[in-house]
Amino acid sequence: xxxxxxxxxxxxxxxxxxxxxxxEIAARQVVARAKVLAPVDTGRLRSSIRxxxxxxxxxxxxxxxxxxxxxxxMVNDGTRPHIIRPxxxxxxxxxVGGRTVYAKVVHHPGTRARPFLDRALADVxxxxxxxxxxx
Numbered sequence: 429x430x431x432x433x434x435x436x437x438x439x440x441x442x443x444x445x446x447x448x449x450x451x452e453i454a455a456r457q458v459v460a461r462a463k464v465l466a467p468v469d470t471g472r473l474r475s476s477i478r479x480x481x482x483x484x485x486x487x488x489x490x491x492x493x494x495x496x497x498x499x500x501x502m503v504n505d506g507t508r509p510h511i512i513r514p515x516x517x518x519x520x521x522x523x524v525g526g527r528t529v530y531a532k533v534v535h536h537p538g539t540r541a542r543p544f545l546d547r548a549l550a551d552v553x554x555x556x557x558x559x560x561x562x563x
Contacts, residue, residue, distance in 0.1 A: 454556060455479045455491035462493060462548035466503075473497050494545065506541030 459479050466474040476495040483489055494500065512534040514520050519530040553560050 451489050451491055452481070454552060455481070455493060457552045457555075458491075458493045458548050461551050462545050465544035465547050467542050467544065473500060473503060476500070493549070502539065503542050504545050505543070507536075507538045509538040510536050512536050 462477050463474050476497045480492045
């Protein structure tokens with residue numbers, strides 16, 4: 429999983445000098461940018477991207493942007509090669525080139541990462557003057 433590290437001292441100085449609406453605006457911009465960058469097959473992933481705001485001790489605000497769709501982390505971070513086995517049946521059934529294929533095991537090659545959430549945060553942070561460093 430890709431980690432993004434923000435310059436917390438600079439963010440704290442900035443947010444102390446700004447209102448709560450600054451964070452709200454930035455979080456909404458990240459959501460909007462993530463929806464643009466999200467890959468679309470059925471549109472379920474794109475429509476599930478949301479922002480959640482939490483207050484800690486009434487002073488510090490935290491906004492979390494993400495999706496509750498179960499495959500969102502796999503799209504954003506990619507997957508490693510892995511083995512797929514049937515759970516309730518003796519074989520897996522799927523179509524390849526119009527033919528029905530049965531297999532007891534499938535060696536999945538993995539999927540490449542499509543870091544739409546990471547890119548959305550980086551784009552909005554850059555446009556607002558924040559710096560992001562990789563950990």
